[in-house]
Amino acid sequence: MGFLVVLAQRTLYGLLLLLAVLVLNFTMINLAPGDVVDTIAADMGGASAELVAQIRAEYGLDQPVIVQLGNYVWRVFQFDLGQSYFYNRPVTEMIFERLPATLLLVFSAQIFALVVGILLGVFAAQRPNGILSHIVTLFALFGYAAPVFWTGILLLIAFSLKIPLFPVAGMRDVTVEGFFPQALSVAHHLVLPMLTLGSIFIALYSRLCRASMLEVLGSDYVRTAKAKGLSPRDVTMKHALKNALPPVVTLAGLQFSAVISGAVLVETVFSWPGLGQLALTSILARDTPTILGILFFSALVVIVGNLLTDLMLRLIDPRVRGKA
Amino acid sequence: MSAPLLSVENLRIELATRGGMVPVVDDLSLWLNPGETLSIVGESGSGKSMTALAVMGLLPRIGRVAAGRIMFEGQDMIQMEDAALRRIRGNQIGMIFQEPMTSLNPVYTVGEQIAEVLRHHQKQGAAEAWANAVDLLDAVRIPNAKGRAATYPHEMSGGQRQRVMIAMALACRPKILIADEPTTALDVTVQAEIFDLMRELATETQTATILITHDMGVVAEMADRVVVMLKGEKVEDGTVTDLINRPQNDYTKSLIASVPHLTPETRDESEVTAQVDQPLLSVRDLTVQFAVKKRWGKREMFTAVNGISFDVERGKTLAIVGESGSGKTTAALAVARLVAAQAGHVTLDSTDMLTLEGEALRQARANVQVIFQDPYSSLNPRLRAGAIVREPMDNLGNLPAAQRDARVAELFEQVGLHPEQMNLFPHQFSGGQRQRISIARALSTNPSLIICDEAVSALDVIIQAQILDLLRDLQRDLNLTYLFISHDLGVVQQMCDHVAVMYMGDIVEYGTRNAVFAAPQKAYTRNLLAAVPSVESARESV
Numbered sequence: 001m002g003f004l005v006v007l008a009q010r011t012l013y014g015l016l017l018l019l020a021v022l023v024l025n026f027t028m029i030n031l032a033p034g035d036v037v038d039t040i041a042a043d044m045g046g047a048s049a050e051l052v053a054q055i056r057a058e059y060g061l062d063q064p065v066i067v068q069l070g071n072y073v074w075r076v077f078q079f080d081l082g083q084s085y086f087y088n089r090p091v092t093e094m095i096f097e098r099l100p101a102t103l104l105l106v107f108s109a110q111i112f113a114l115v116v117g118i119l120l121g122v123f124a125a126q127r128p129n130g131i132l133s134h135i136v137t138l139f140a141l142f143g144y145a146a147p148v149f150w151t152g153i154l155l156l157i158a159f160s161l162k163i164p165l166f167p168v169a170g171m172r173d174v175t176v177e178g179f180f181p182q183a184l185s186v187a188h189h190l191v192l193p194m195l196t197l198g199s200i201f202i203a204l205y206s207r208l209c210r211a212s213m214l215e216v217l218g219s220d221y222v223r224t225a226k227a228k229g230l231s232p233r234d235v236t237m238k239h240a241l242k243n244a245l246p247p248v249v250t251l252a253g254l255q256f257s258a259v260i261s262g263a264v265l266v267e268t269v270f271s272w273p274g275l276g277q278l279a280l281t282s283i284l285a286r287d288t289p290t291i292l293g294i295l296f297f298s299a300l301v302v303i304v305g306n307l308l309t310d311l312m313l314r315l316i317d318p319r320v321r322g323k324a
Numbered sequence: 325m326s327a328p329l330l331s332v333e334n335l336r337i338e339l340a341t342r343g344g345m346v347p348v349v350d351d352l353s354l355w356l357n358p359g360e361t362l363s364i365v366g367e368s369g370s371g372k373s374m375t376a377l378a379v380m381g382l383l384p385r386i387g388r389v390a391a392g393r394i395m396f397e398g399q400d401m402i403q404m405e406d407a408a409l410r411r412i413r414g415n416q417i418g419m420i421f422q423e424p425m426t427s428l429n430p431v432y433t434v435g436e437q438i439a440e441v442l443r444h445h446q447k448q449g450a451a452e453a454w455a456n457a458v459d460l461l462d463a464v465r466i467p468n469a470k471g472r473a474a475t476y477p478h479e480m481s482g483g484q485r486q487r488v489m490i491a492m493a494l495a496c497r498p499k500i501l502i503a504d505e506p507t508t509a510l511d512v513t514v515q516a517e518i519f520d521l522m523r524e525l526a527t528e529t530q531t532a533t534i535l536i537t538h539d540m541g542v543v544a545e546m547a548d549r550v551v552v553m554l555k556g557e558k559v560e561d562g563t564v565t566d567l568i569n570r571p572q573n574d575y576t577k578s579l580i581a582s583v584p585h586l587t588p589e590t591r592d593e594s595e596v597t598a599q600v601d602q603p604l605l606s607v608r609d610l611t612v613q614f615a616v617k618k619r620w621g622k623r624e625m626f627t628a629v630n631g632i633s634f635d636v637e638r639g640k641t642l643a644i645v646g647e648s649g650s651g652k653t654t655a656a657l658a659v660a661r662l663v664a665a666q667a668g669h670v671t672l673d674s675t676d677m678l679t680l681e682g683e684a685l686r687q688a689r690a691n692v693q694v695i696f697q698d699p700y701s702s703l704n705p706r707l708r709a710g711a712i713v714r715e716p717m718d719n720l721g722n723l724p725a726a727q728r729d730a731r732v733a734e735l736f737e738q739v740g741l742h743p744e745q746m747n748l749f750p751h752q753f754s755g756g757q758r759q760r761i762s763i764a765r766a767l768s769t770n771p772s773l774i775i776c777d778e779a780v781s782a783l784d785v786i787i788q789a790q791i792l793d794l795l796r797d798l799q800r801d802l803n804l805t806y807l808f809i810s811h812d813l814g815v816v817q818q819m820c821d822h823v824a825v826m827y828m829g830d831i832v833e834y835g836t837r838n839a840v841f842a843a844p845q846k847a848y849t850r851n852l853l854a855a856v857p858s859v860e861s862a863r864e865s866v
Contacts, residue, residue: 220426226382227421228441228492229414242431317431318476 003314010310014303019073021299022292026072029288030065036085036286037061059085072292081296082289086282091293094278099297101171102274105266106259106301108190109197114252117202121209121248122241128214136206144203148262152196152269159192166192169271193270197262201255205248212244219243245316253309256302328355329499329532330379335392337374337383337556347390348374349556356500361526361533363547363564365540365579367784371556372536376502378402379534380419381409396500415445418493422505424485428477434461434488435473441495460491464521482648483514490521497529504536511647511811516855519546538785541583541857544568552576568862582785583859584814603635604805605659605773610668612651612658628654630829631668636822638772641799641806643820643837645813645852650826656775656809660692661685673772690720693766697778699758703750710736710746713764720769735764740794756787763794767802775807780815792818813856817841825849 037055041047047055056062060071075082081091120140124133143151160168166188167173173185216222217240225239267276275294282290314320337349349371356362364372377383379394381401394401396416401409413419421427429437438460439453448456454473461469464487477485486506493501503522507515523546526533535546543550544564551561552575560573571577612629629651636642644652658665661677670677673691680688693716696702703712710732717728733743739760750758759779766774776795780788792815798804810816816823823840825833825848833846844850 220421220423221429223382224421224427224489224492225429227380227413227419228444229410229412230440230444231410234444239429239432243429319430319478 006314007311010307014307017303018296018299022073022076022296023069025292025295025299026069027065029291030068034286035061036288039286040085076296081293084282084287084290086285086287086290091289094290095275095293095297098273098275098278101272102260102263102267102276103301104186104190105193105197105272105274106256106263108194109263109266110201110252110256110259110305112194113198113201114205114248116198117205118209118241118245118248120202120206122213122236122244124206124210125213125217126236128210133210137210140203140206142203143199146199148196148200148265149269151199152192152266155192155196156269171273193266193272196269197259197266200262201252201259204251204255208251209244209248212247213240216240216244242316246313246320249309249312249316253306256305256309257298260298260301329358329396330534331355331393331395332375332379333393333395335375335378335394336390337371337378338388338390339384340386340388345388345390347556348387349378352392352553352556352558354551354558354561356532356534358499359526359530359532360548361535361546363535363537363543363550364553365537365543365550366553367538367786369555370553372553373504375553376419376504376534376536379502380413380417381406382413411445414441414493414498415496416498417500417502418496418498419502419504420486420489420493420506422508424482424489424509427489428485430477433474433476434480438473438488438492438495441492445496456495457491460495461488463525464488464491466491482510483518486510486514486518487521490518490525494525494529494531498531500534501526501531502534502536505538506535507542508538512813512855513647513851515857519857522546539583539857540568540579540859544583544859544862545857552579564862565864568859569864578786580859582789584812584817584856602638604638604673605636605807606669606671607635607655607659608633608669608671610655610658610670611666612654612663613666627829629658629665632824632826632829632831634824634831634834636773636805636807638805639799639803640821641808641819642822642824643808643810643816644824644826645810645816646826647811647852649828651829652809652811652826653777655826656777656807657694659773659807660694660775661689662694687720690716690769691771692773692775693769693771694775694777695759695762695766695779698782699755699762700782702762703758705750707749708746709741709748709750709753709761712750712761713746713768716765716768731768732764735767738767738798739764754787755783756791759783759791760794763791763798767798773805773807775809777809778811779808781810781812788815795819813841813853825852 035056036059037052040055041052053062060068072082079092081095083089084091084094087094117140120136124136127133156168159165171186171189172182173189176182176185217236221243222235222240225235230239263274264276264279266272267274268280271277275297278290279294281287282294332352332354335349335352336347338345338347348369352371352375354362354364364375366372374383374387377387378389379401381404383389389402392402396412401412404412428434432440435454435457438457439448439450442448442453442456443450458469458473461473466472466484466487472480477488480488489506501522506522507518510518519542522533525531535542537543547564549561549563550567552559552567552573554575560567560571560576567576568580571580609631610629610633611627611631613625613627616624616626632655634642644655646652654663657663659670659672659677661680665678668678672688675688675691677688677692707715710729713732713735714728717723717731718725721728723731732746736743736746741757741760741764745753750761753761762779779795780791783791795806796819799806806819808816808819810819817837820837823833823835823837824831825840825846827848833840833844833849840849841853844853
């Protein structure tokens with residue numbers, strides 16, 4: 001099967017999935033009691049039934065749900081996610097302002113967790129019953145078990161307040177100018193949030209990588225590699241690791257949604273100007289269009305993440321390439 | 325005689341087990357002269373593979389060399405630094421393994437896997453190493469070597485993969501090639517080709533070979549000298565001619581005796597019980613096809629069994645022989661309704677097997693039982709042996725529940741196990757004992773037909789002979805009918821009354837045992853028979 005065929009096929013599946021997500025999100029939000037008009041009325045300190053009905057009509061909330069759904073889906077296909085009730089700005093605009101920050105956090109945390117997790121796993125598999133292997137396991141489980149906001153706050157106290165290595169909050173220093181100094185500043189701000197978010201997933205990836213490596217290290221082709229006189233490093237990193245990767249990559253793909261939900265918390269702890277903060281405020285404000293917009297983009301990120309995983313697997317394992 | 329190339333002196337290898345260090349090789353001494361082929365022969369667990377791995381310095385983690393020396397070019401390889409050992413491995417001593425299907429790395433092309441050795445040991449550049457890898461593939465007779473170098477192992481057959489392994493092991497023109505059961509997993513005609521290739525390349529490159537095998541026939545055809553091992557110790561050694569013609573040790577004699585003589589001999593017909601004119605099993609135009617998915621979801625049919633017909637008389641054995649992919653197992657499983665047939669008729673005991681559905685089909689399964697090849701994976705590891713044998717009776721038999729345990733005990737005795745062993749789990753039995761459990765399970769519903777699907781292929785030769793004896797005894801005592809599927813012509817010759825030779829889904833030859841073995845009509849059958857290694861080549865003419 002050609003690479004392009006697979007890509008086209010997967011993209012089509014992705015689009016169908018996205019449509020399903022759209023309908024499901026909309027329906028579920030509308031099943032929940034209360035809407036934005038309740039919040040507005042509450043902010044005004046109470047309103048008469050006529051006024052509430054008038055506001056509902058203005059937002060189109062008096063129409064049947066199915067009509068609202070139809071309108072919504074139609075607008076999304078025109079790349080219009082609607083107007084925020086709360087901020088009174090186009091949702092698309094607000095999301096695009098914040099999406100890059102979230103993407104940066106999610107992908108860097110995911111890559112960080114993968115690289116560290118895989119290295120720890122490979123390391124632990126060398127001497128599966130050695131003391132270092134147990135320390136790695138313990139350390140990784142600690143990161144997995146600790147609540148992400150707690151880890152975040154702890155890191156903040158340690159490396160921003162006690163030892164002021166990293167900034168406390170935000171994404172960049174507004175005083176620096178020029179592309180590279182700014183990029184450096186962003187990277188500097190990124191370290192703690194990335195560590196915090198990544199720490200949850202290191203445990204998962206390192207445990208799986210260790211198990212996968214142990215299995216592969218016992219296989220016949222690793223014995224062949226040793227019989228060729230290759231160095232232990234070549235045997236491990238070239239012949240064993242590439243075969244041990246597919247389960248880890250598969251898991252990482254499945255974890256994309258978990259990374260995004262973790263990001264919401266991490267962004268709040270570090271005041272990271274991403275979708276997480278926007279999600280929190282719009283949920284509290286019952287700002288349906290914004291919530292739906294964020295859910296839509298989260299789904300998009302998950303779908304793209306899974307597509308990347310799929311392509312990665314095909315790259316690693318030639319046996320997958322033959323299959324649809 | 326020049327100084328030996330490799331000498332193993334008083335080698336003792338120990339494995340760490342729960343009960344402490346256990347010797348698996350003890351006080352073993354052997355030597356290898358330049359250019360000669362030395363064979364180490366023995367059954368599984370005899371320590372022959374451990375010896376080879378010790379020479380390579382590749383013992384598993386739980387193993388260690390406890391005593392002795394392995395001298396190669398004046399140096400003791402056991403005392404050698406790891407880095408020095410790595411310069412010898414793959415460079416001076418190459419090795420090929422038993423399982424070609426799993427011994428190549430699935431994620432790299434075969435060309436890369438060969439070129440890697442050349443880059444590593446001979447510091448060749450990428451382009452030079454690749455060109456040499458292509459030449460090597462050509463030398464091991466992979467057609468279109470240039471194109472095939474860029475393919476992955478899963479795109480090759482088992483025989484081709486073993487050729488790639490040979491190319492890899494010989495890439496640096498090593499002084500020694502260690503081949504650990506290199507053809508055990510391959511078809512007999514492919515085995516013959518691989519041996520031809522090994523012989524030719526070894527002569528051409530003056531490589532000395534250590535050939536590890538369980539088959540005395542292979543020894544007779546390939547080796548100059550031989551070391552016989554049993555339970556970690558050398559029981560006998562000498563030149564192949566001496567050993568085959570004048571074996572001293574009883575174990576050696578039994579190994580030689582286990583090699584099939586594919587020469588006609590008349591079987592005592594009085595042994596065969598009650599003759600019936602009506603066949604028990606009658607198969608007509610049986611066709612089995614599998615859907616193979618192609619590009620754009622188009623389906624293409626692969627014909628595994630192509631309209632074959634045969635009969636089996638009650639109390640007799642029909643063997644279906646053929647190489648892997650010939651359709652022999654598929655045909656047998658279609659008879660048992662374990663794979664779906666597309667066309668044809670299967671009549672067993674005047675029941676039309678192929679039209680049965682639902683409960684009727686379930687009940688009919690009592691009448692045809694299967695003994696599978698792998699005694700390690702065909703028994704549920706979570707069930708006790710007694711429960712495994714009892715289960716078919718609980719599901720199918722018409723025996724009252726109260727009598728079933730007594731019947732299980734009776735079956736255990738019939739297959740040569742002790743009824744007290746009913747409470748053990750499968751992993752507490754040896755391979756041969758497990759196959760006895762499988763036989764007891766197959767007998768439990770009193771089937772009229774038993775399908776033996778490579779039932780003894782995974783067993784050591786001596787155990788194999790015991791299980792075949794058991795099957796023959798049971799056939800005589802219980803008037804059993806076997807459909808015996810095997811790739812092993814020696815086994816088939818010992819077991820069957822009639823033979824059907826399958827090739828690519830068709831029966832190419834079908835007849836009585838004597839007719840097929842003594843006077844094969846088809847070229848394919850003659851090639852198959854000729855490819856079986858025998859000890860005759862080493863026999864001294866009197």
